[in-house]
Amino acid sequence: MGYNKSMLKSFSYRLYPTAEQQSLLARTFGSVRFVYNRLLEYRNKAYERRKESRNYYDCNAFLRKLKDIYPWLRDVNSQSLQMANKNLDTAFRNFFRNPGKTGYPTFKKRCARQSFQCPQNVKVDYKAATVYLPKIGWIDCVFHRRFKGDVKTVTVVLEPSGKYYVRILVENGICKAGTDRKLPTSLDDVLGIDMGVKTLAVCSDGTEYQNNRHLANSERKLKVLQRRVARKKKGSSNRKKAIKKLARCHEKIRNQRDDTIEKTTADIVNKNHVAVCVEDLNTKGMMHNHRLAKAISDASFSRFLARLEQKCIEHGTLFIKVPRFYASSKLCSNCGYIYKDLTLSEREWKCPVCNVVHDRDRNGSVNIQKKGYEMMTIPVDGGKSTPVKTNMVDDRANAPKKPNVEKAGIVLENTTQEAPCL
Ligand SMILES: [Zn+2]
Structure with missing residues (x-):
């Protein structure tokens, strides 16, 4: 492996x-x-x-x-x-x-x-x-x-x-050799990360990384620059200049976004967990939801995940994608109750069974952490877990x-x- x-x-x-x-x-x-x-x-x-x-x-x-x-x-x-x-x-x-x-x-x-x-x-x-x-x-x-x-x-x-x-x-x-790779022996060895729109990433250890929403901040500026381009005569040198200014604005936003991604992923990897788990997000599917699409493309989830994976490999950390339709935010991380009616706007909810109040994203990250840990271990002797060596990374895309x-x-x-x- x-x-x-x-x-x-x-x-x-x-x-x-x-x-x-x-x-x-x-x-x-x-x-x-x-x-x-x-x-x-x-x-x-x-x-x-x-x-x-x-x-x-x-x-x-x-x-x-x-x-x-x-x-x-x-x-x-x-x-x-x-x-x-x-x-x-x-x-x-x-x-x-x-x-x-x-x-x-x-x-x-x-x-x-x-x-x-x-x-x-x-x-x-x-x-x-x-x-x-x-x-x-x-x-x-x-x-x-x-x-x-x-x-x-x-x-x-x-x-x-x-x-x-x-x-x-x-x-x-x-990249560190994989044969003597350490496997998690306790839940604390695993870090679960929930990707969100409001907060870029919430970790199961409680850390939150804010989404700077650079595109939203610069949107007004972009609109002004776009209007200026539209007003200039086609083919004129003034239009070319305006296009260049607009392109510079786009480039700046991209640089700011990449900077956030680099800093956040570096920080996550430097926590030194044995494994990092994320939800295998269906970003393409989510893009069809227009209200979400802009915020998601702003945060560029897929780029974030790609960078995180690469940094994990360089650092010798396991990178695990938890299956996509695993209802991470609807599941009570304390007792396992599934709150079916959870809507996107509900940021907090109280479990009717065990009465624990959950922050939506934090709860999701703990569930991802647990699921990831579960995937790396197989139960033996009535529930006691033993690590099992398998190929953890779904690298079909990078095959x-x-x-x-x-x-x-x-x-x-x-x-x-x-x-x-x-
Ligand atoms: Zn509960």
């Missing part, structure tokens, strides 16, 4: 390209987007007209034709164009693997976030604070921290706010996909911490 799955970690650094480099980057973003969209069109048409599907290799052949028709495609890093094909292929694979959850690949828009990948020949110079990208050169970069591990992909991103970033995805082996030979073979020069390129 244990976490044998590879640990991927992403590091993001702000880039400060010169005006000249910006135009080179713009050309790469544009070409990659162009190739992606043309290949998607190629696949769509092949299906519409002849009911045929085109695979990665067909697309590669078509990409070569595109280069003959549009010679300017040869001016940019050809590997980045190749990656566009690869990414489109991945998008299709994900769609066919999980058609209900993953959407059909869509065309990339000029106004959205732009990105391209460099699979090879990226160099990092920590001392000079620069990153080398093929066909573009050394770009100023702020390394707020060093990255560790084997580099998998390097992605250059231009946010709609006008900020450039380089995102380095690394694989590192810092290793088909080995990606091409990706696994990526070797970057001089990008390790030990030997930055000079």
Whole structure:
């Protein structure tokens, strides 16, 4: 058992390209987007007209034709164009693997976030604070921290706010080995977490983490900025400026939200419990409830859970998802009575059987804690529990996909911490 799955970690650094480099980057973003969209069109048409599907290799052949028709495609890093094909292929694979959850690949828009990948020949110079990208050169970069591990992909991103970033995805082996993993021996070893709308997370030990509701706070500002964009003439440079301001506001909200998530998850993991249990929330289903949808997307539950899981793995803590339809807030954590008529607006309720007054979320977190503990143990000798070793983490979603030979073979020069390129 244990976490044998590879640990991927992403590091993001702000880039400060010169005006000249910006135009080179713009050309790469544009070409990659162009190739992606043309290949998607190629696949769509092949299906519409002849009911045929085109695979990665067909697309590669078509990409070569595109280069003959549009010679300017040869001016940019050809590997980045190749990656566009690869990414489109991945998008299709994900769609066919999980058609209900993953959407059909869509065309990339000029106004959205732009990105391209460099699979090879990226160099990092920590001392000079620069990153080398093929066909573009050394770009100023702020390394707020060093990255560790084997580099998998390097992605250059231009946010709609006008900020450039380089995102380095690394694989590192810092997760603790799973064979001698400790299992909880008492309920106190387990921390139950109830995710909520009013409070971001309530823990079974009584700690509460407030949801800062950044989006709600900035909503007025967003509305003003949105109205300003709407009032500007389409295609005008004033409209472009207004769009940029709006994008900056969105980016700030996202950063604030991520900050809350990082701090909260770090705090939870640092409590040093043997296991952390959460409810396997049906966030997609909850999104259909419009009153809840906004608050949930604001708190970005799924992102929170993903970060919590990753931090647990790094820390050597078990991460357990308690089944979704387990009625955690309706069950009295003291006597087991189920209060069927509990409504969403009821924050507190009194158990009619044992008379204990429950705070809705706190009660839920204790139930999650108990359920999680139960899942890790099997009863023997008339109720006495004994830990049992099983695979605790439901990692179907993160299950290793088909080995990606091409990706696994990526070797970057001089990008390790030990030997930055000079
Ligand atoms: Zn009760």
